[in-house]
Structure formats: structure tokens, C-alpha cells
Amino acid sequence: MQEILSVSNLTKTFKVSKKQQKLRNLNKSVITAANDVSFTSYKGEVFGLLGPNGAGKTTVMRMLATLINPDSGDAMVGGKSIVQNSREVRSSIGFLTNELKLDDFFTPNYTFDFFAEMHRIPKQTAKQRKQELFGKFGIDKFAEVKISNLSQGMRQKFSLVTSIVHNPDMIIFDEPTNGLDVITAKVVTDFLIELKKEGKSIILSTHIFELVEKLCDRIGIIIDGRMVACGTVDEVSGGRPFEEAFFDIYSKTTGEVV
């Protein structure tokens, strides 16, 4: 098995403003959103990041996508450090998350070409790839419609397309089916399976256990910034149904009974 991602001791803290402290009922001015997180993912595998709201999944993914810098620790993506070689890392990954939005003003056609140029993809290759992806997701009919006029589902599909314009080896999906209807969610899930078959490596965060069982080879459970369990789905669940195992781990870690 070939390592594609090796995360070592990633730690990230955020300062919390006085106002935020009050608002969120916190008594500390610093939040450790990721606390010494380490894990490894292998080529062609789907790695699932799980954890309750505010656990730190998105924070870890943002560090991997080099949007934010870790306070300490590092991660190697295809042998490149997210700290030292952030630009190389960015050109070899795709990142899809809810917070990143496409500019409403442009059409899918323009947007695709723009990202293709940003990734320095030869025109011919880009054209082929656009045809293929637009066809697959039914975007071709809307290629010249402003993104602001696309339906939510179409937008999400197009966001997915823009995150893989450059055919990256590793794709990071932060809750890719969040807020989608069942039809669109299935399109996205099916596409993830297809990517996996193509040999792409996927890092996925989700709250949907079904998706975990269907897709993930390996998972990590993050609670309160810490990686509390990590391994293959079988290793983590220990033969139990995954849901049961998750709640068990959660209760043991937090002391809360679910």
C-alpha cells in the first residue's frame, strides 16, 4: 500500500474574541480545534473523518488544503509538505467544502475555463475534461447560465466539478452531500464511488454512517480536536454495527451517555 497522505501531530488553535466567548458560553480565550491529530491514508482509499459538530474535522481538512496553517505538526500529501510546499500540495488536491462558494456572477463555462487556466491545464485537455464532466452531471445544458440562476443541486454538482478540474490525485470532501436532496446526494455519492474506482484517494468528512459503511476503507473519529479512534472500519467498530461502535466511543471519550 502506497501512502498518499500522512498526517503527523497537526495542532491548530483559534483565538476567540470576548464576544464569541460570551455567545458560545466559553470560559477560555483559545480553542484547540485540532489537537495533535495524526493519521495515514493510502492511495486509492477513502478515509472518513467523523465526529460531532465542532469536533475539528473541517479544521483538519482546511489545514490539508493549505487554507490555514497548522500551529505545529505537518502533513505530507503525495510526499509534499502542506507547510513547506503548499502550492504543490494545492495543485495535487481537490477541495470541496460548503464555505467555499463559486462566484454567482459567472457561468459554469467561464468558471471551468478559469480554474483550468489557474491549474495551467492545456486548452485541449481542459476542453475534453469539461465535455466529459459537464456531460456526466448534466451541466452542459446550463453551461451558459449564470451560477446565480442554477438550482442548489446543480450548483453543488458544479462545485464538485470545479474541485476536480485538474484531475487531482487526492480529493478532500467536507460533507459533500450536506443539504442535498436524495437524488442529488446519490449522484454525488455515486461519483465518489467512481472516483475511488479510478484509483483516486479521498478524504471525506460526513455525519452519515451509511456513507461510511458504503464508502470508507479507513476512518478516524475526532472528538474535541483529538483523534480518538483510527483504523479500518472493521478495526474501529470491532465487529459491531458501526453506529453502535461510534456511540460507544463517544460515550467513553466524553463521559456523556447518548
Place this chain on the structure above:
Amino acid sequence: MNRSSLFVLIKKELTRLFGDRRLVFSGILLQGLLLYVMYSVMGNFMGDMISVDEDYTYKVYAVNAPQSFSMLISESGMPIELTESDAATARQNVADNKADLFIMFSSDFDSQVAGYDIASGSQAPQIQIWHNASRIESLEADSMVKNLFREFERSMVKKFDINADLDPQEYDLNTGMDFASSFTMSLIPMLIIMVMYQGCMAIAPESIAGEKERGTLGTILVTPAKRSNIALAKILSISVFGILGAVVTFGSMMLSLPKMFVSEADGFTFDYSVSEYLCILLLTISTVLVFVALLSVLSAYAKSTKEATTHASPLIIVGMVCGMSSMITGGAVSEFYYYFIPIFNSAHSLTGIFTGDASTLNIAITALTNTAVALIFTAVLTKMFSSERIVFDK
């Protein structure tokens, strides 16, 4: 094929900005429109205030008026009625608006002029002219007579001086304030500065803070582009917009200023040289670059367009104060070191050009200082873009 990401980004930014009709209007066209409307309104208003009836005869009092002067007037065919008087009466009449002009010649002027040797270095024969700036007729008479003398002097190979010893303002016998001209003078640079500021305000917060707010900046941050290129593309494309806005401002100034300066008598003439026009253009552009860069930095600090606009609005006061400062200083300041103060320098350089006492050095300092300031802010912005707190604070 491997075009630099900077190029690709600038292309996208420009497509974005120019594709948005609202931005094109409020960022470029509105400035010209505002300026044109304001000038036209003010021009009409002042035009009513400052025009002389066509069949008006100017009442000019003179002391020691030589033969040659009476001849000069009758030859010129100007509607001037000359009255010989003593200095005190003449002065009083001009101050009381009973006469338009008071001219005092050195006694025995003609023979003094004839006998004056330029090489001798001794004082040349004198002519002193007093007017009353509260009346357009007086100002009109003043400029008429001065022109006449200039012609005359030229023909006589500079054998006498006009108002050589005193500050021009001391020859103004108006005791009230010369309201119209100082108002106009201070208002023009201020208006230019304000409309250009407003133009930049329409774009920079939208383009930088707006993209942060909407989360569209993030999608660009995950491409391999250098953060500094993203910042540069932003500021360069906003600058293109700003420069176009400045050109429009300049154009509308060219169209509307002649309306405002309906008369030469208020101290302005609207026949500037090509190089003066170029200086005005250069000044507006260098000023707009300061605004673009400054507002870009402010917008990068802000989390939303609204916040950026709030941060930036106190600056309009600074712009106004700079713009109006030439009213307080009574025209453009002459000391060169003042021209190292951005925006203030723009206002005073423009005032200088309008009133005809601009210095090339001061204009050059202004343009260079403003460009340097813009470059410094640009450098700051590129640095800021490498900070995750600035570009991605969620």
C-alpha cells in the same frame, strides 16, 4: 499556454468588474456625472452672480494719469470712463462701490518712463491698481486694464512695473470676503477628490471584502496561485477601474469647467496649456491610485463589504479637509515639503494649476509621492494576503 496565474486572475477580475453594470456605473460613470452636474449647477449659479452688462461703462479713477494712458484707452475702444482724482477720494469710491478701479501712476509718469534706464537698476516708474473683488465690474475692469498695460508695457520694452511692490491681495479694496472665487477655488479640488474617492469606494470593498464575505475568495485560495498574485490581481484590476474613473472625472472636468469659469475676472482663465492638462490628468490618476491602494488594504481587513465601507467612511472627511485646505491657506501652498503629504498634495497641486501658480517641482513631488504611497500599500496588501486571518477568517 502556461500563462501566469497573475494574468489569468487579472483577466477574471476585469471580466467580473466590467461585466457588472452596477459597478461600472457607480465606479466609473457616476463620478463624471456627479462632477458634471455639480459644476453645471454651480456654473449657472455663479454665472448669474458674475456677469457684467454688455453696455456697462467702467468707472476708472486715476491719479497722475499721463497723456499716454488716456490715449491708450481711447485707442483700445474699451468702455472706460476715466476720472482724474486725488488718491483718497479714488480709494474711497472704489471701496464704496462708486467706482470700479483706481489707478495710481508715479508722478510725471511719461517723462520718467522715457528717461528710465533699465540697466541702471534704480526703481522703475510705478503703476498701482486697486480693485474691489466684491463686484464683478471691478474685477472685470482690473483685468481689462492690466491687459491693456501689459500690451503697452510690451511695446515700451518693460519700462514700468504694475503692482510690483505688494501682495496682489493688498490691492483688493474689498473689505468683505472674496467669496465667489475662494469658494470655487477650494471646491474644485475637493469635488474631484471626493468623486474619485466615491468611485473607489464603489469597487474596492465589493471586490475584496465582498469576495471574502461571499466565500468566493476561498475557492481561489485553494488553487495553486500565489497569494501575492491574488492580491496583485485584485489591486491592479481595481486600479484599472480607478484610472478609468479618473479619466472620466478628468473628461467631465474638461467639459464642465468652462461653464463654471464664465468670466476671466474671478482670477481664473480656462485656457490652459496641453502640459497643464496633462498635469491635471497625472494628478487625478496618481490620486486615485492612493485611494485604490488604501481602500484595498482597508477592505482586506474588513470581514464584509459593509464593515469595509464603515471603516472607510471617516476617510472621506480627511479627503474633504485636504480638499478644502486650499481655502484656508488662501490658494496652493508653495513650500515643497507640503507636497509629500498624499491627497493634501493633490488638492494643492490642482489648486495651483487652476490659479496659475503651480510649480513643476510640486506637481512632480505630488505624483511621485502618491505613486510611492500606492506602491507601499500594494506591498502591504500582498503581505496581508499571505495571512490566513485576513483572507480566510471563518
